[in-house]
Each structure stands twice: as structure tokens, then as C-alpha cells.
Amino acid sequence: MREVPLTGGPVELRGALDAEITENGVMPRRLPAWTREQYQNPSVDGVTVMPSGVRLVFRTDARELEFEVLTFTGQLDGDPHPRPTGMLELLVDGVLAGRRRAPLGNVLRMAGPGAEQRLVPGEPGVVRFAGLPVGMKTVELWLPPQTPTELVALRADGDVLPPSPDGRRRWVHHGSSISHCVEADGPTGTWPVVAAALGGVEVINLSQAGNALLDPYVARTIRDMPADLISLKVGINIVGLAAFRLRTFGPAVHGFLDTIRDGHPDTPLLLMSPVSCPALEETPGPTTVGPDGRIIALGDPAQVPAGALSLAVVRAELERIVAVRQARDPHLHHLDGRDLLGPDEVDDLADGVHPTAAAYRRMGERFAAHAFADDGPFR
Secondary structure, eight states, X not given: OEEEOSSSSSOEEEXXXXXXXXXXXXEEEXXXXXXXXXXXXXXXXXXXXXXXXXXXXXXXXXXXXXXXXXXXXXXXXXXXXXXXXXXXXXXXXXXXXXXXXXOOOEEEEESXXXXXXXXXXXXXXXXXXXXXXXXXXXXXXEOOTTSOEEEEEEEESSOEEOOOOOOSOEEEEEOOHHHHOTTSSSGXXXXXXXXXXXXXXXXXXXXXXXXXXXXXXXXXXXXXXXXXXXXXXXXXXXXXXXXXXXXXXXXXXXXXXXXXXXXXXXXXXXXXXXXOOGGGSSSOOOEEEOTTSOEEEOSOGGGGGGTOOOHHHHHHHHHHHHHHHTTTOTTEEEEOGGGTSOGGGGGGBTTSSSBOHHHHHHHHHHHHHHHTSTTSTTO
């Protein structure tokens, strides 16, 4: 087995906009390093290094590959085991050829959600994929969407060459945890990846679990990167954190769109509202988690006429914003998130907000059927 360089060599890291050189190897980051100094909350850094949609791509005639990785996962003091590390998936010429559980590495212990973290150091682990097809082929190693993963080493028993250029259109998506898809059954089971495969495009998933809050550094990132298609899924985190009132929400959406349009004036842009979430449909946030593990809204519905945001208000405002902008922006489109997961499917929200793995795949199929249809916004 020969060692293959992870940087400066034939391996291409796709789905990440930066790569941090660490003591052990390389940590993919889904936002550029310059954004880091603007994070108001440490959770943003945590979800930025969760590699949803990130994959290593190269060509090889190897029959066997070894990947050495060091993962980071959490564990509450009251839990007997760390959180699952998720799956690594290997695609050969676009077809799933193997799945392996990501090895357990570093564990971040904490008394409760949001509490100070204590590192329990771990060691890198190795996953192997053997019996690969004979001959030169394109290989993609997809990383687990929920688990920060340092890339330590790649070894192969054959030649490794750079991948062919990806001639597909590039779709850039930004959303919340419902687009980050921690609950997916694997990295190719997130709804953006499912939709991209059906639509024949390359996806870059900039979704930030718990942090889709119209942060200006995200808009500037999208403005400055190559993109043939753009979509934004807006609302659930804003309502869940009671982050805006109606007076401030509309201008913030306009400002986010204006920044993106500075770099992509004619790119098809799809603005999406939240999927169904019963707790927040008519009741504002903030939210908490009940004893049954399901989300609870703590806001007062009587405050909605005074400007508090529920999902119903957010959906109406996003639809209004698209309607008023379309006269001068014909490439801006709107999609009601309930077309991806509606009120008759809320049993598929295990905790009242996050879809099941099967529902994520269904969402991807529905998005593709809408967005990539002959008359769709991404046609």
C-alpha cells in the first residue's frame, strides 16, 4: 500500500470551501477560514466542520484503499455511550460500493447541551475498502454529515490520479439542520445529495445546523463562490431562537438576497420556506425540548400581531418578498417547504422537527421533481 498525499496531490476535496491543517492531518471546513472570526457562538464552528456533503474524489486502478481518520463526537455525562459517529460511504463511478462505520476517536464530554466540553482524547482509526473493480475508476469517499472528521492518511495498492473535471452544474444550498441532515442514514442519504444525484448536478451544502440565521458572512461566501444554481431554506432556526421580529426579518432577508445578487445577478435562486413543524406553526419561539425529547414552543401566540414570528408568518413573508422582487429579478423563485414535507407527514418528525432518514430521501426526490423539472426553476 502506498501513501497518497491528501493536499497538494491528486486527491480533490469537494463540498468543503477550506481545509485546516491540523496536528494529525486535514480538517475540512464548509465555510472559508476568514468567516471564523465572525462567529458569535462556538456552535457555528462545530457545525462548519461537520462534513455534510464533503467527499474526497480521485481516479485510481487500486483494488484496495485504506483511509485513516480521527473523528470527534459528543457524549453527555448521563449517557452510557458517545453519540454514533455515522457512516463513511465509498462510491465507484457514481455507484455505492461500500459503507463503513466511522471509527470512534476523540470524545467531547459535557454535562448537558451547551455546557463546557471536556476532551477525552482518542486515536485515529482505519477503514478499508477491498475488492474494488479492476481498472481505472473514479472514487468518491463521502464523510459522515454529523461527525467532524480529520483526514489523517490515504493509502492505495495502485496508482492514484486527479479526478476528471466535474462538468455538471454547481448547486449551492444553505439551510438549517433540516438541510444539514444529521439524521440521514448516510452521507449520500441527505436530501440535498439525493436531489443533486437525481438532477445531475454537483451540490455544495453550506447548511448550518441550528445556525441558519441570515448571517452576512454566509451571504458573502455564496456571493464570492462559483454557482450555477442557488437555494436558501430560511425560517426554522429564526423562529426557534426568536431571532427576529417581523420588522427586522423582512429587511434581513432582502439584505441577504442583495448580497448574493451582487455576485450572481442572473443565477437561478430558489427561496424556500420551512417544512411542517406543528409546535411552531402558529406559536412563536423560543423553543425547548420536553421530557419526551420533542420540541416545545415557549412563545405567546398573542404576540404574533405585534410582530412575533411563527412559521405561518415566516412563510407568508418569504412568499411576499419573492413576489415583490420578481419584477426586477425574474430568476428568483419561491418554494413552500411544506411541498417537501407537509402537515400530513409530521409523524416522520421523530423529535417534532427533524425528519427521519426515509423522509429525508423523500424530500430529496420531491425537491428534484420540482426544481429540475422541464418547467422548474433549475431546469
